[in-house]
Amino acid sequence: MAYTAWQASNSYAVGAIVRATTTQASGLVFRCTVAGTSAATQPAWPTDIGSTLADGGVTWAAISSVYEELAVLAPNAIIELFELELDATLHGASTIYYWHNGVNAAVNGNIVFASNTYIRLPVEATGFDYSSSGSLPRPTLRVSNLFGDITTLLLIVNAETAGNDLGGATVRRIRTLKKFLDGEANADPNARFPTEIWYVDRKSNENRELVEFELASKFDLVGVMLPQRQIIANVCQWKYRGAECGYTGGSYFDINDNAVATLAQDACGKRVGSCKVRFGATSELPFGSFPGVGLTQ
Numbered sequence: 001m002a003y004t005a006w007q008a009s010n011s012y013a014v015g016a017i018v019r020a021t022t023t024q025a026s027g028l029v030f031r032c033t034v035a036g037t038s039a040a041t042q043p044a045w046p047t048d049i050g051s052t053l054a055d056g057g058v059t060w061a062a063i064s065s066v067y068e069e070l071a072v073l074a075p076n077a078i079i080e081l082f083e084l085e086l087d088a089t090l091h092g093a094s095t096i097y098y099w100h101n102g103v104n105a106a107v108n109g110n111i112v113f114a115s116n117t118y119i120r121l122p123v124e125a126t127g128f129d130y131s132s133s134g135s136l137p138r139p140t141l142r143v144s145n146l147f148g149d150i151t152t153l154l155l156i157v158n159a160e161t162a163g164n165d166l167g168g169a170t171v172r173r174i175r176t177l178k179k180f181l182d183g184e185a186n187a188d189p190n191a192r193f194p195t196e197i198w199y200v201d202r203k204s205n206e207n208r209e210l211v212e213f214e215l216a217s218k219f220d221l222v223g224v225m226l227p228q229r230q231i232i233a234n235v236c237q238w239k240y241r242g243a244e245c246g247y248t249g250g251s252y253f254d255i256n257d258n259a260v261a262t263l264a265q266d267a268c269g270k271r272v273g274s275c276k277v278r279f280g281a282t283s284e285l286p287f288g289s290f291p292g293v294g295l296t297q
Contacts, residue, residue, distance in 0.1 A: 002186060002187065002188040002191075003017055003018060003019040003029050003065065003188060003190055003191070004018055004019070005018065005019055005020070005021045006018040006019065006020060006021055006030075006038065006042055007038065008038060008039065008040050008041065008042065009037060009038060009039070009040055009056075010037065010038050011035075011036070011037050012032045012035060012036065012037075012038060012058050013032065013035050014032055014033060014034070014035050015031065015032060016031070016032040017029050017030065017031050017032070017063070018030055018032075018060075019065070019190045020042070020045050020190075021042060023114065023189060023190055024045065024047075024190065025194065025195040025197075026045075026047040026048075026062075026194050026195075027064060027065050027066065027191075027192045027193050027194045027195065028045070028046070028047065028049065028062045028063065028064060028065060028194075029062075029063060029064075029065045029190070030045065030060035030061065030062055030063070031060065031061050031063050032058055032059070032060060033052065033059050033060070033061045034057075034058060034059035035057075035058070036056060036057025036058040036059075037056050037057045037058065038055050038056045038057075038058050039055050039056035040056075043055045043060075045062070046062045047062075048062060049062055049063060049064055050062060064193075065188075065190060065191040065192065066176065066177055066180075066191055066192060066193055069177055069179070069191075070177075075177070076177040076178045076179045077177065077178045078175055078176075078177060078178075079100065079107070079111065079113075079175065079176055079177065079178055079181065080100065080101065080125070080173070080174075080175050081098070081099070081100050081111065081113060081118050081173075081174040081175070081176070082098075082099045082100065082118075082123055082125065082141070082171065082172070082173060082174075083096055083097070083098055083099075083116075083170075083171070083172040083174065084096065084097040084099070084166075084169055084170070084171055085097075085169060085170040085171075085172070086157065086166075086169055087168050087169060087170070090157070090160070090161050090164055090167070090168045090169075091156075091157040091160055091161065091164065091166070091168075091169065092156070092157065092159075092160035092161075097119075098116050098117060098118040098119060099118055099119055099120075099121045099123050099143070100118040100119070100120055100121070100123070101120070101121070101122060101123040101124065102120040107120070107178075108120070111181060112181065112182040112183060113174070113176060113180075113181050113182055113189065114182070114189030115182065115189070121143065121144055122143075122144035122146075122210075123141070123142070123143050123144070124141075124142040125139060125140070125141050125142070125173065126139065126140050127139040127140050128173070128196065136216070136217050137217075138201070138214055138215060138216050139198060139214075139215045140204070140212060140213070140214060140215070141171060141200075141212070141213045141215055142210050142211070142212045142213075143210060143211050143212075143213075144209070144210055145206070145207070145208060145209060145210050145211045146208070146209060148208075150206075150211040151206065151211070153166070154166060154203070154206070154211070165200075165202065165203035166200045166203065166213065167200055167201065167202060167203075168199060168200060169199065169200040170197065170198075170199060171197075171198045171199065171200060171213075171215055172195055172196065172197055172198075173195070173196040173198065174192060174193075174195050174196075175192065175193040176191060176192040176193065177191065180192070197217075197218075198215040198216065198217060199215065199216055199217070199218060200213050200214075200215060201213075201214050201215060201216040202214050231290050231293055232289050232290065233289065233290060233291055233293045234271065234272070234289060234291060235270050235271075235289055236268070236270040236271070236274070236275070236287055236288040236289050237288040237289055238286070238288035240267070240268035240270075244286065244288055245268075245286060245288070246286050247278050247279065247286075249278060251278065252265060252266040253266065253267075253268075253269075253274070253277055253278065254266070254267055255267045255268070255269045256269060257269055257271075257273055257274050257277045272285065272287055272291060275287050
């Protein structure tokens with residue numbers, strides 16, 4: 001089915017399903033569990049299945065846009081799509097290449113999904129499974145090089161950054177069902193599994209037949225550490241009333257979190273308690289530090 005977009009100040013009954021007004025990489029849609037009227041502005045949608053949120057008088061629960069389709073007696077074929085996006089600072093351009101391997105549903109030509117045309121090309125991707133060993137997966141992407149297209153692309157990016165070999169390029173793995181492709185009766189660009197985002201860590205093989213890349217998550221790239229700032233336990237690093245802090249309230253407090261009368265006297269104590277008096281003791285706090293590190297031994 002094609003899901004309708006969320007609407008402001010609209011009445012929803014229990015069981016109604018909506019999607020966000022923009023495509024969500026999480027692949028989630030939202031089912032009404034408490035009937036009511038939606039708020040005037042779109043909520044911040046959750047990214048985990050089963051999460052709930054209040055939206056005016058409506059309560060939504062996050063569900064997958066495709067999992068229910070897989071439970072039917074004869075589910076549609078799963079279509080696997082790949083996007084390779086260059087980084088302008090590394091590769092001299094931000095071009096995106098769209099591929100599909102055509103092995104499912106006997107698709108012989110190009111595929112159009114979410115208005116993007118994916119070229120049929122021999123592509124093999126393996127190693128996406130997570131294990132209990134604690135190490136992150138490092139998938140392998142093999143792309144056909146029969147016409148020398150990938151070698152040509154490597155020569156171009158290496159002329160921009162010597163020896164780069166597409167390192168740092170973004171690879172998106174998108175999976176959906178054939179029935180949701182553009183041109184199908186149930187076409188829906190929002191019906192998809194969660195989009196997987198990987199990065200080219202290195203070129204591991206190149207010959208006349210194929211080029212092989214080793215992929216990594218952002219947390220597993222060589223020389224990259226997250227978060228890229230100092231880890232401090234109990235002192236907020238955000239600028240008070242700045243973009244990260246987000247506090248714009250008309251209630252003012254001094255550095256000891258005592259109420260004061262004017263903005264000129266307003267100052268943040270940079271503590272978790274300072275966040276609580278401004279945002280509420282049970283609210284989500286935009287505290288710009290890492291209280292949990294103080295609990296480690």
